[in-house]
Amino acid sequence: MSKSLRLSEKWFRRGLWMVAVVFAWFLIGLGGTLVGDLPQIEQTQTLEDFMDPIELKTVREQIRKTELNEREVSDALEQSRLKHSAAEADTDSEREKFMAWVATRKATALPDQDQELIARTERVDNLQALERVALAQLEMQQKLLLDAQQANRKAQLQLNDLERAAQGEYTSAIQSQELRVFGYRLALTLPLLLVAGWFYKTKRQSTYWPFVWGFIYFALFVFFVELVPYLPSYGGYIRYIVGIVITVLVGRQAIRALNRYLEQQRLAEAQPETKRREVLDYDTALARLLKGICPGCERTVDLKDSTIDFCPHCGIGLHDKCTACGSRKSTFSKYCHACGTGARLPDPPAQAAQP
Ligand SMILES: [Zn+2]
Numbered sequence: 001m002s003k004s005l006r007l008s009e010k011w012f013r014r015g016l017w018m019v020a021v022v023f024a025w026f027l028i029g030l031g032g033t034l035v036g037d038l039p040q041i042e043q044t045q046t047l048e049d050f051m052d053p054i055e056l057k058t059v060r061e062q063i064r065k066t067e068l069n070e071r072e073v074s075d076a077l078e079q080s081r082l083k084h085s086a087a088e089a090d091t092d093s094e095r096e097k098f099m100a101w102v103a104t105r106k107a108t109a110l111p112d113q114d115q116e117l118i119a120r121t122e123r124v125d126n127l128q129a130l131e132r133v134a135l136a137q138l139e140m141q142q143k144l145l146l147d148a149q150q151a152n153r154k155a156q157l158q159l160n161d162l163e164r165a166a167q168g169e170y171t172s173a174i175q176s177q178e179l180r181v182f183g184y185r186l187a188l189t190l191p192l193l194l195v196a197g198w199f200y201k202t203k204r205q206s207t208y209w210p211f212v213w214g215f216i217y218f219a220l221f222v223f224f225v226e227l228v229p230y231l232p233s234y235g236g237y238i239r240y241i242v243g244i245v246i247t248v249l250v251g252r253q254a255i256r257a258l259n260r261y262l263e264q265q266r267l268a269e270a271q272p273e274t275k276r277r278e279v280l281d282y283d284t285a286l287a288r289l290l291k292g293i294c295p296g297c298e299r300t301v302d303l304k305d306s307t308i309d310f311c312p313h314c315g316i317g318l319h320d321k322c323t324a325c326g327s328r329k330s331t332f333s334k335y336c337h338a339c340g341t342g343a344r345l346p347d348p349p350a351q352a353a354q355p
């Protein structure tokens with residue numbers, strides 16, 4: 001990128017690349033904020049929007065009622081269970097007392113106690129009857145709970161049916177909504193990409209190139225990164241296809257640039273040496289010499305070999321003798337390094353042709 005050997009110019013260029021990156025960063029930030037602040041074009045839909053509202057309300061009410069009923073019945077069952085176990089405990093203790101009493105009576109064998117035996121037997125019988133009543137109540141409550149549970153399950157199933165019926169319509173509505181949202185995004189980002197392509201084609205070497213490159217980075221980022229969360233299932237196709245198209249365009253341009261360069265180089269090497277020196281930029285020539293390549297044909301040349309004065313590949317003169325002091329010097333230097341005499345003095349036609 002940087003052809004210049006001047007230190008400040010190099011750093012200026014680096015600074016300008018920073019400007020491009022920072023410009024892109026701010027553009028991306030601004031774009032993100034703008035999109036965030038845009039009013040929501042689409043309202044979010046739920047599954048319920050696709051169910052019959054009256055039916056849904058009825059079923060919901062049904063579920064609420066059956067749940068309430070179930071809770072009440074379950075509480076009542078708990079009460080009955082407690083009553084039953086209390087009755088059981090009463091019977092058990094009375095029966096134990098009775099058994100103990102009967103045992104003592106056998107031991108004493110007093111006939112006047114027969115009346116009491118009858119009364120005690122009756123008491124145990126009564127308690128047992130109470131226990132049976134409590135058990136019957138418990139069983140009834142259990143049955144009621146089962147009924148309530150079944151009613152609740154039935155209402156739930158009804159709700160499930162409603163949901164299943166709405167599911168298809170809901171899914172397709174959501175899909176088409178996603179598609180619309182993606183369409184809006186694409187309608188925003190694709191023109192940006194096209195503008196960036198036009199900038200790349202026509203403006204990338206203009207004076208304000210850092211802004212041009214900043215915009216190009218911004219457009220690429222927006223299209224290939226920020227669009228991703230909105231891609232529908234097949235959105236990947238669009239991204240990859242656009243990516244392929246861009247790569248093909250850039251690659252085609254690179255191939256054509258290479259061919260143009262090779263053609264230019266071939267034509268240049270066919271020109272006489274003085275003509276070729278005219279078109280060579282001073283900084284470019286020095287940069288190539290530093291890398292150990294011929295400034296004319298860009299092939300490797302051993303510049304340290306003091307016997308090599310001409311490029312063995314293209315024949316361009318690399319070293320000559322100073323006209324004033326006769327020192328061996330680079331033909332691309334503007335002044336003799338030994339005596340400071342201006343170089344190329346015997347070459348006036350080339351200098352005359354320059355302005
Ligand atoms: Zn050469």
Ligand SMILES: [Zn+2]
Pocket residue numbers: 322323324325326327336337338339340341
């Ligand atoms: Zn000299």
